[in-house]
Amino acid sequence: MIVPVLLLILLALSVAGFFLGRKKASAVAKSAGGRHKLHSRPNYYGIVTGLWCCLPAFFLFLLWLIFEQRIVTSLVIADLPPTLQQLPRERLVLIVQDIRNLATGNIVSGEITPEMRDAAAHFLELQDIGTMITSVLVLVVALAGILFFYRRITPELRARNQVEIVIKSLLIVCSTIAIFTTVGIVLSVLYEAIRFFRHVPVTDFLFGLEWSPQMAIREEQVGSSGAFGAVPVFAGTLLISAIAMMVAVPVGLLSAIFLSEYADKKIRAVVKPLLEILAGVPTVVYGFFAALVVAPSIRAVGSQIGLDVSSESALAAGLVMGIMIIPFVSSLSDDVINAVPQSLRDGAYSVGATRSETVKHVLIPAALPGIVGGILLAVSRAIGETMIVVMAAGLSANLTANPLQAVTTVTVQIVTLLVGDQEFDSPKTLAAFALGLVLFIGTLLLNIIALTVVRKYRERYE
Template sequence: MSPLLLLLSLLVLSVAGFLIGQRKALNLAGSVGGTSRLHSLPVYYGALTALWCCLPAFFMFLIWLGFEQSIITALMVADLPDEVRALPPARLNVLINDIRSLASGNIVSGEITPLMRNAAAQYISLKGIGQMITSVIVLVAAVAGVLLVHRRIKPELRARNQVENVVMGLLVVCSTIAIFTTIGIVLSILYEAVRFFQQIPVTDFLFGLEWSPQMAIREDQVGSSGAFGAVPVFAGTILISAIAMFVAAPIGLMSAIFLSEYADRRLRAVAKPLLEILAGIPTVVYGFFAALVVAPMIRNSGAQLGIDVSSESALAAGLVMGVMIIPFVSSLSDDVINAVPQTLRDGAYSVGATRSETIMHVLIPAALPGIVGGLLLAVSRAIGETMIVVMAAGLSANLTANPLQAVTTVTVQIVTLLVGDQEFDSPKTLAAFALGLVLFFGTLFLNVIALTVVRKYRERYE
C-alpha cells in the first residue's frame, strides 16, 4: 500500500473506531439507565477509541517512514558483490545514488551496468516488501487499538480524563517543535561544520584573506587548490548590509515618526497598506528588479560621470535591500514610538517645544532602546537576506570597501556552493555549512540582544 493510501485507510478506521466506541457507550447507557450514569459523555468514549486506533499506528508509520531508506539501502548494499562493497565510500555513494535513481526511474549519472540493474530490481522488491510489512503492522495496530478500548468501555471508565490527557500531551508536543527545530538547526549545521574544520583549520577559515572554494576534484585536474579564508565574504556581507541600513534606517524611522506623529487619518490609511505591500513583495522579485533595472541604471549613470561601476555592484544590491527593509524598520519603530506615554509628549508641549523638538529631544531619547533593538533586528534581516544578493551581487570574493565594485556575501556563497551536484565529503560543500554556522550564530547574537532590549524597553512603560 502506498503511504497516502495507508494514511487514508487509517483515517477511515479511526472514524469507524469513533462510531464503534460511541455506540458501545450509548448501548451501555441504555442498559444502566441513561447517559448521565456514564462517567463521561458518549463522544469521549468514541474519541478514546479513535485515539487508540490512530495514534500508535501512526507512530509506527512515522518510524518506518523515517528509517525506510536507510534500512533498505543497507540491505541492498549487503547483497552487492564484495568487490563493489570494497570501493571507497565516495564511489560507493555515487553508485548507491545511481541505483536509487534507476529504481525510481530518474536519470542516472553514469552508464547502466547489469549489476546496477539487478540492484535496482532488488531495491524495488525490498521497498515493496517493506511497504507491505508496514501496511500490515499499521493496520493490525489500528484494529487492535479499537478492540482493546472497546473491551474496556464500561460506565465507570474515565474516558474524558484520558482523552484530555492525550490531547494535552499532543499540545505539549506541538509546542516543543520550536525547540526541536532549533536543536535540529544547531546540530545539523554544527555536525557538517565540524567535518569541515577537520580538513580546514578554524583560524584559516575565520582569518584567511583568500576565498576561492573551487577545489580540484581529480588529482591531475588543472585548477586552484581551494582557499577558504572567509574574511572577504564577511566583509562583503557587512558592506552590503551597511548600504542597506544606510537607506532603510533614516527612511524607515522618518516614515514611522511621520505616520505616528504628523499624518492625519486619511494619509495613514493610504501609507500603511503601501508599506505593507512593500513588505509583502517576495525577495526574488526585489532581486530580479535589482539585477535588471537598478544595477544597469547605476552602471549607466556611473559611465556618464566617467566612473567605472561593476555591473554587479554592492550598491545596487544594497539599495534594493534597503528598500526591502524600510517597512520592517518602520513598523518596529512605529510600535516603539506609540508605546511612549502621552504624558511625556504633553510635558514637552507644555513648555513650548515644537513637535519636531518634542520628537528629537523627548520621544527619540525615550524610545531609543526600542529603536536600537528594531534596527538590530533589521541588520540581522539584511545579513540573512539571500535572493537579492544571489541575483544582484557578485560571486567573486573581493576584499574592498568600494560600493561600486562587486562583492559577495555569506548567503550567496552558501547558495552557490550547495546548488547543483553535491559531494558530502568535499570541503567545498562543507564550507557552506561552516558559513551557515557563522550566519546562524551571528544573527542569533543580534536577535537575542535585540529581543532583550525591546522587551526591557516595553517593560519600562507598561
C-alpha cells in the first residue's frame, strides 16, 4: 500500500518542482533583463528541477527494494536464539525460509516452534520499520533535490544541456536492453550446456552419429546410458530448412519481382496483402495441413512411381514450411526492389534493356542487402520452426539425406526433452540446452557469413 502512495507523492513533488523551477527561471530572467538573457527556455529549468526531485529519490527507493530482503533477513538471523543460530547452514536457510513464509502467510514446510513465531513477528516489524525509514528518506531526498537545484538557477545555468544528457542516457539504456537480454540468454544456456558437457564429452555430442536421449531409470535396464550424438538432429534441421528454402527463395523472390516490376497497381494492391496473410496463419494450422494433406499426397504420388515414402517425411514438412516463409522473402524483397530509385530503371530502359535484364543486372544487385536480409529472416524462421516438423516429419532421429524419410530437428528435440516433468540434473534434460547453444552459434555464424557476403557483392546506389 505504501509503495504506490509513495510513488504518487514523488510524482506530485516532481510536477511541483517543474512549476517551481520554471517560475524561478522566469523571475531570474526578468531581473536579468529579459528572456533572451536566459541560457535555456524556462521549461528546461522546470524539467531539470523535476528530474532532480524524482531521479535520486527513485534510485534510493530502488536500492531499498533490491536490498530489503537481504537486510531484514540478516537482522532476523542475528536476533534468533543461539540454539538455532548454531545449526548447520542448510538447516538455517530452511528455517529462515519458513520464517519468511510464516510472515507472509504462505504454507510452511516444517513444524512451527514458538521461536519461529516470534522471529516471524520480528521479521514483519523490521520490514515495516525499514519501509518507514526508506519512505521518509525518499521524501527528504526528493525535497532536497528540488531545493538544491532551485537555488542554483541562474541565467547562465545550462539547463537544456542537462535535459539532453538525461534523454541521451535514456536512449542508450533502451538500446542496450536488447543486447543485455541476448547476453543473458546466452549465459543461461551456456551454464546449463556446460553442466551437460560434464556428463557427455563435447566431441561425443558434436560428432556422435546416434541420438537417443531417453535414459532408463534403473541401471540394469536396456539403454540405460542414452546416446547424445547430435549429428542426426542437426542434419535433420539442415535437410528440412534446405527444402523449405528451396521452395521459399525462388517463389518469394520471383513473386516480389512480379509485384514490384510487372504487376500494375491494382493487382499489386490485391496480391501483396494476400501473400502476407500466409505469414499470419498459425503454424499449427500449417502443421496439420502438412500432416493431413501434403504428406499423404506425397506418399500416394511416391507409391505410384514406385518410391518408398514414409508417412512422415522431411519433404512434406519442408514444402509446407517453405510455403509458410514465402512472405518473409517476398514482402521484404518487394520493398527493397521498390526502394531502388526510378532513375536507375530509367537509365537501364533508356539504353534498350528489357525488363528482365533490368531486374537481373540493375535492380537485384542494388537491392541485394535487403533481399539477403529477407532470406536470412526466412532461414531463421525455418530453423526455429517446430510445430510443422512435430506433426509432419516425426520424432525419429534418422541420419539421412533422403527427403522421403522421417527426420527430426533440433527444436523438436528440445521441446520433447523439456516437455513434462523433468529432473534438471540428468543429461537427458541438459542436452536440450546444449542443442540450443549449438543452434544459437550456428545461426550467429550464418548471420555473420551473410553480412560479409552482402558487403562484398552489394552495389551501393546512394
